[in-house]
Every structure is written in C-alpha cells, then in structure tokens.
Amino acid sequence: MNTTHSDSNSSLKRTGEPSAATAPSACNPQSPQLPHRLAWALMATVFPLIWMGGLVTTYNAGMAVPDWPNTYGYNLFLYPIESWLKTWDVFLEHSHRLIGATAGLLTIALLWSLWVHDRRAVLKRLGMVDLIAVSLQGVLGGLRVVGQEILLANVHGCVAPLFFALTVSLTVLTSPRWRYHASRPNHASRPTSEPTASLSIPRVGQQNIPAAVSLALPLVTYGQIVLGAQLRHLPPALPPGWSFWWTILHLSFAGLLPILWGISYWRIRSLPSATIPRRWLQAFGWVLAVQITLGLATWVVNYNFPRWFQDWVAVIPYTIVHGGLLQAVVTTAHTATGSLLLAFAVVYAHWALRPAGAEGRSHSLIQRPRSELHSG
Numbered sequence: 001m002n003t004t005h006s007d008s009n010s011s012l013k014r015t016g017e018p019s020a021a022t023a024p025s026a027c028n029p030q031s032p033q034l035p036h037r038l039a040w041a042l043m044a045t046v047f048p049l050i051w052m053g054g055l056v057t058t059y060n061a062g063m064a065v066p067d068w069p070n071t072y073g074y075n076l077f078l079y080p081i082e083s084w085l086k087t088w089d090v091f092l093e094h095s096h097r098l099i100g101a102t103a104g105l106l107t108i109a110l111l112w113s114l115w116v117h118d119r120r121a122v123l124k125r126l127g128m129v130d131l132i133a134v135s136l137q138g139v140l141g142g143l144r145v146v147g148q149e150i151l152l153a154n155v156h157g158c159v160a161p162l163f164f165a166l167t168v169s170l171t172v173l174t175s176p177r178w179r180y181h182a183s184r185p186n187h188a189s190r191p192t193s194e195p196t197a198s199l200s201i202p203r204v205g206q207q208n209i210p211a212a213v214s215l216a217l218p219l220v221t222y223g224q225i226v227l228g229a230q231l232r233h234l235p236p237a238l239p240p241g242w243s244f245w246w247t248i249l250h251l252s253f254a255g256l257l258p259i260l261w262g263i264s265y266w267r268i269r270s271l272p273s274a275t276i277p278r279r280w281l282q283a284f285g286w287v288l289a290v291q292i293t294l295g296l297a298t299w300v301v302n303y304n305f306p307r308w309f310q311d312w313v314a315v316i317p318y319t320i321v322h323g324g325l326l327q328a329v330v331t332t333a334h335t336a337t338g339s340l341l342l343a344f345a346v347v348y349a350h351w352a353l354r355p356a357g358a359e360g361r362s363h364s365l366i367q368r369p370r371s372e373l374h375s376g
Contacts (some may be wrong), residue, residue: 064089
C-alpha cells in the first residue's frame with residue numbers, strides 16, 4: 001500500500017498531474033455518481049413528456065385546461081384526482097403539466113449536483129442552458145394556453161426535442177464510461193516511455209471522420225423534427241399549397257438522413273479506435289428504420305394509401321378514423337421516435353468528436369472526495 005502511494009506521488013511530481021491509476025474512473029466507487037443518476041432520471045422523464053405532449057397535440061387537448069399556471073383555479077399539484085381522471089382531454093393536458101413540472105424539478109437538482117460534485121465548467125454551463133431550456137419550454141406551453149397562438153405551439157414543439165438533446169448530452173458527459181475512457185491508458189497511440197502516454201487516447205475525428213459529417217447527423221435530424229412540428233401545427237387558414245411544400249421539405253430532410261448515416265458508417269466502419277461511436281451509429285440506423293416505417297404508417301392513418309400505390313402495387317382497403325386509437329398511437333409514436341433518433345445522433349456525435357487532449361485532462365476535472373484528498 002505504501003509503495004503504491006509513493007509511486008502515485010512520484011508520478012504526480014514528474015508529470016504535474018495524477019497518473020491514470022489514481023484518476024477517478026468507473027471502477028472507483030468514490031467517483032461522483034449523483035449527477036449521472038439525476039441526468040438519467042431527467043432523461044427518463046423527458047421522453048414520456050414528449051410522448052404526452054404528442055398525444056395532447058394529436059387529440060387537440062391543449063386547450064382542455066383554459067388557465068395557467070393553475071388548473072381550473074387549483075394549484076397544479078392540488079387538482080382533485082377525480083376531476084383529473086374524469087375527462088380524457090383534461091387527463092392528457094394535466095398529466096403533461098405534471099410531468100413537465102417534474103422535469104423542471106429534476107433539472108434544478110441536476111444543476112445543483114453539477115455545481116457540487118463536478119469541476120468541469122462546461123458541464124455547469126450546459127446545466128444552466130438545460131435549466132433555461134426547460135423554463136422556456138414551460139413558459140411557452142403556458143403562453144400557448146393563455147394566448148391561443150399557433151406560433152407558440154410551433155416553437156413549443158421545437159424546444160422539447162432540443163431540451164431532450166441537452167439532457168442526453170449531460171447524461172453522456174457525466175457517465176462512468178466517459179470518465180473511464182478519459183482516464184484509460186492508451187499504449188497504442190504513443191510510446192510508453194513518454195510521460196503522458198497514459199493520459200490521452202487518439203481522437204476519432206483525427207482518423208478520417210470529419211467533424212462536419214458527425215455534426216450533420218444531429219443537425220439534420222433536428223431540422224427534420226422542426227419541419228415535422230410545423231406540419232403538426234399548420235394554421236387553419238393556410239393555403240393548401242403551403243402544406244404541400246412543408247411536406248416536401250419534411251420528406252427531403254428525412255431522405256438526407258439515410259445518406260448521412262451511410263457516409264458516416266462508411267468512414268467509421270474500419271477504424272479500430274471507433275468501437276463506441278460505431279455501435280451508436282448502428283443503433284441510430286435501426287431507430288432510423290423504425291422512424292421511416294412510422295412515417296409511412298403516419299401518412300396512411302391520416303391520408304390513406306397513395307393513389308400510385310393502389311394503382312401499381314396493391315389495393316388495400318382502409319378507412320381513416322379521425323381521432324381513433326390507431327391514428328393517435330402511430331402519429332404520436334412517429335413524433336416521439338424523432339426525438340429518440342435525435343438522442344442517438346447526439347450520443348454518436350459526442351463519442352465521435354471527443355476533443356484531442358480532453359481525455360487526458362478530464363480526470364483532474366472530476367471533483368475528488370475530500371477523504372481521498374486528505375489521504376494523499
């Protein structure tokens with residue numbers, strides 16, 4: 001024990017930084033886990049919140065509760081449960097508000113944990129942005145009810161996946177795996193005789209994965225979500241031609257995603273150090289396939305099979321039931337899966353664009369427990 005402690009101190013004196021052996025990692029039980037757990041809890045809350053918001057839009061239940069921030073004059077958390085469960089539209093809207101309030105409280109707790117347990121300034125700033133995003137989302141939702149403005153509904157639908165993406169980023173950056181790879185020795189990139197050989201791993205972006213390609217995947221995914229949100233909240237007085245062009249733009253962005261995925265996977269498939277981003281890119285491909293299938297199904301349950309399909313492929317009898325269960329589930333699933341697709345794209349981009357040298361520095365940016373500091 002004394003020899004190990006002496007070696008660690010010697011390494012600290014030679015390099016000016018703790019060695020990889022003393023760096024907090026996933027294997028160190030004293031590494032701060034609270035921020036990551038809260039980030040997971042927030043992420044697990046926001047995704048159902050997006051589902052509930054999609055159901056509110058699908059059933060046009062956004063105006064079922066006419067006041068805000070109260071619910072029919074009651075405090076949000078004190079609304080009688082029998083009234084809450086009595087009417088379907090009220091159940092959807094009030095549940096949406098309750099889950100949103102829970103997400104807000106978890107965001108505050110996450111920001112507090114980042115300030116207490118994590119020294120990385122970028123995470124504290126990202127936590128502040130996350131809090132601003134959830135606050136903005138709540139205010140937009142409330143003003144949508146009070147002002148009855150479709151523009152606010154459009155913006156509200158665009159901020160939700162952005163807030164989800166920020167939460168996913170925090171979940172990745174606070175994860176034990178990220179910290180483990182931050183402190184993991186890499187003997188393949190540099191000779192072991194160098195003092196800093198164990199402090200960095202090669203950047204994937206330096207091995208023929210351009211930053212533009214990695215960033216394009218989440219950006220185009222988000223753009224496709226924004227266009228979809230416009231289609232969900234078209235003004236009633238809008239000329240039919242506008243609906244056609246919004247649909248064309250939405251489909252164009254959707255067509256770009258398989259192309260970008262193919263380019264990204266072709267560039268990353270043979271890189272030995274890109275195992276983690278490659279796995280997330282594969283997962284993105286599977287979710288993209290599900291999303292495309294849901295998009296086609298959404299068209300069918302809302303507009304029926306296209307005429308060209310019935311003329312050249314097959315005639316499938318189907319009757320559209322407006323407000324029916326199948327229409328609501330398929331349409332909402334398409335909306336929610338878009339945000340899930342964005343989450344996978346964000347995780348992939350994080351792992352593909354790890355900054356050079358950050359892997360070696362991040363171990364010293366984690367708040368070390370006081371007992372560990374005093375013991376040194």
